[in-house]
Amino acid sequence: MALKxxxxxxxxxxxxxxxxxxxxxxxxxxxxIFQPENTYTLSSRTGDGLSxxxxLYFSGFKIGKIAELELSDKGMVMMKVRVPTQHAKWMRSDSKFVLEKPLIGSPKFTVTTTNLGSSPLTSNSIAILTEVNDINDAIQNIQPILEQVAMITDNVERLTSALADPQGDMSHILKNARELTGSLSSKKSVLEMALGDEKSVRNIHAALQNARNITDQVDQLLKKTDEELYGKDGIIPLAIKILRELVINLGKIGKTLDNVTKISSNAEEATKDLKIFRSEVDTTVNSLNRLINELDQKIPFKSEPKIKLP
Amino acid sequence: MQTWYKERKRQYDLPFVILLKLETAMTTAIEQIGRSGLHAFSSFLDTLAFAIKILARMFDVRAYNSAVRMVLINQIYFTSVQILPLFLTVAAGFGAIVIGIIGQYLIHLGLFDYFGQLLMGFVVTEFAPFITVLLIALRSSSAVNAEIAVMKVNKELNTLHVFRIDVINYLFLPRILCGILSIVLLSWLFSIVVLTSGLIFSALLFDMSMNDYVTVLLVSANFSDLIVMSIKCATMGFFIVMIPIRYGMRATDELTSIPVSVLHGMVNVFIAIMIIEVVSLIVMSLIEKFI
Incomplete structure (x- = not known):
């Protein structure tokens, strides 16, 4: 058991x-981790954001990391970057090393290589690390806007001080407006406020009364006209009745004309037959003449020539 | 006259009596809080001193004689090997459920790119140790606590003293070592089973190829996280056995003290688990920040 x-x-x-x-x-x-690594040296103006x-990213892929950071005698930050040999092909002499400092988030250390045919980056050479600082860029972009905002606030300040000045234009406008509203408030109606004269208001009222009378008369006239035109014994119904009868008569005339056309066509055909008959009669008379002539030639001895007609 | 006097006294002295009673009650409550605080602090110091004593003995090679080794093997057998079928089933089941739920939620939220990070950051480094510790604490810590308490009640510990057998070496050290080893190994095993079941379920549920799954895990895996996870497991293993031993030793000569000691021991075990979880999270965040 123990052994088990x-x-x-x-x-x-x-x-x-x-x-x-x-x-x-x-x-x-x-x-x-078991792969051999190449070490490259980079220099940077500042070590801020580096650790x-x-x-180290290439095209979004992690291909290496910073192994050492130290300050050189010249005050430059020197860093050693270790990259596995399988990724060493991306490190070229014209590769650009960038430290991106976004507005939000941690810095990102990237390498970009546009020409993969260029000579490989050697361990002895020292590449330069450039810095892309979104915060500084944003501040630079914001600077002109801030200047404009300062100008606007300056103008607003001037405007407000002008408004607050007792001898300013705005004070005069307000004073005039106060007087105007005071005089308007003493009037009885809006019209009086607008005209400023009671007699004119009365004239306008009389003119309006006349206009009302005229419109009443016009209205009555229109009613009469309407009755005469569209009433039971009006012009329009009568005209409609006449037109209807005219349409019926026109239908009858149309039929008569059709019959006349038929008769004329029959007459035309009959005249064609008369021509044929005439020609046939001519032919028969001619043939009888020829026959008479022949008989005259053949029987000259007869004392009484007599011809029996067919 | 006397009635009037009593009525007046009752009327005017009532607020004073209430104030007096309130003052007494507050004093008692504050005293109680202070007493509890002092007791907790003293208990914490005692536990710490005991832990240091055990740790010192752990690194003493002379402590490991054949008897200790035999006890250690038996403890590992009872704690880790016997539980294996249940443990592996739980790991596979939990793994499938957790990975399924996590995956579905990530797809729903459009965050499936974080699948690997969640698997490594949550399932492997947090979920696996926690479930392992929970299972071992429920099964073995309570058993150790009861065992030590029964030995104390039966005066078996005194007998060992009489026979000049070192209780720490013979009883405590193998159990604590077993706790450390079991939690570390079982947590790793849990992670491996969960990730394997995750591989199967990812292929079935999310049409994820094995290569993609492994790549996603490898991208998100960090050695530092795994080291911290192992240290956390070892710490938990140490405390989930040491605390029950400590509370088992506190049992009196009465049999009724056994369940009380087990109760206190288990409550403190769970408090210790929570504290270690929080501390490990702080340590991991500090590592991420500075390294």
Whole structure:
């Protein structure tokens, strides 16, 4: 039993440890921990935003990290960047190293290579790290706007001081407006306020009364006209009645004309037959003449020439 | 006259009596709080001193004789090997459910890019140790607490003293070592099972290929997180066995003190788990910030 327990415990520990080591080993292998690395040196004007272990990105992929940061004798920040050999192909002599400092979020260390055909970046050469600072850019963009805002506030201040001045234009306008509203408030109606004279208001009222009378008369006239035109015995119904009868008569005339057309066509056909008959009669008379002549030639001895007609 | 006097006294002295009673009650309450605070602090110091004592003995090679080794093996067997079928089933089930829910929510919110980070940051470093500790605490910590309390009540600890057998070496050290080893190994095992079941369920639910799944995990995995997770597991393993031992030792000669000691021990175990979780989160955030 003891041996069995020991064996089981041993098997559990060994298998679990092996599984863990295998997992860690696979992870380390895939992360490129066993791969040889190339070290590159970069210099920067400032170390602000840089830190050891900061990843280096190429096209959004992490290809290396900052291994060391130190200050040179000339006051420049020197950094060592370690990149696995499989990613060393992206590091070229004309590669641009940029530290992006966004307005929001942590800085990002990136490398961009436009010409992959250029010579590889050597470990001895020192590349320059440039800084793209969104905050400074934003401040630079905001600066003109701030100047304009300052001008606007200056103008507003001048305006308000002019408004507040007792001898200013605005004070005069307000004084006039006060007088105007005072005089208007003493009038009885809006019209009187507008005209400022009571007699004129009375004249306007009389003119309006006359206009009302005229419109009443015009209205009566229109009513009469309407009755005469559209009434039961009005002009318009009578004209409609006449027109209807005219339409009926025109229909009858149309039929008569059709019959006349038919008769004329028949007469035309009959005249064609008369011509044929005439020609046939002519032909027959001619043939009788010829026959008589022939008989005259053949029987000259007859004392009484007599011809029996067919 | 006397009635009138009594009535007046009652009328005028009533606020004074109430104030007096309130003052007494407040004093008692403050005293009680102070007493509890002092007791808790003293208990914390005692536990810390006991922990240091155990830690010192842990690194003493002479402590590991054959008897201790045998007890250690038996403890590992009872704590880790016997629980394995249940543990692996729970791990696979929980893993499938958690990964399914997380994946669905991430897809729903359009944040599936964070799937790997959630798997490594939540499931592996937080969820796996927590579930493991919970299972082991419920099963083994309570057992250790009851075992030590029963030994104390039965005066078996005194007997060991009489026979000059070191109680710490023979009883406590193997159990605490077993707690550390079990929690660390089982947490890793839990993570491996969860991630494996995640691989299957990701393929079934989200049409995710094995290569994509492994790549997503590797991108999100950090050695520092895994190291912190292992240290957290070891710390939890240490305390979830040491605290029950400590409370088991507090049992009196009466049998009724056994459940009381188990109750106190388990409550403190869960408090310790919460404290270690919080501390580990702070440490991980500090690591992310400065490294």
């Amino acid at each position: 327990t020991e064996w089981r415990v041993g098997l559990f520990i060994v298998l679990t440890v092996l599984l863990i080591l295998a997992g860690l080993g696979y992870m380390a292998y895939k992360k490129g 050891v272990g900061m990843p």
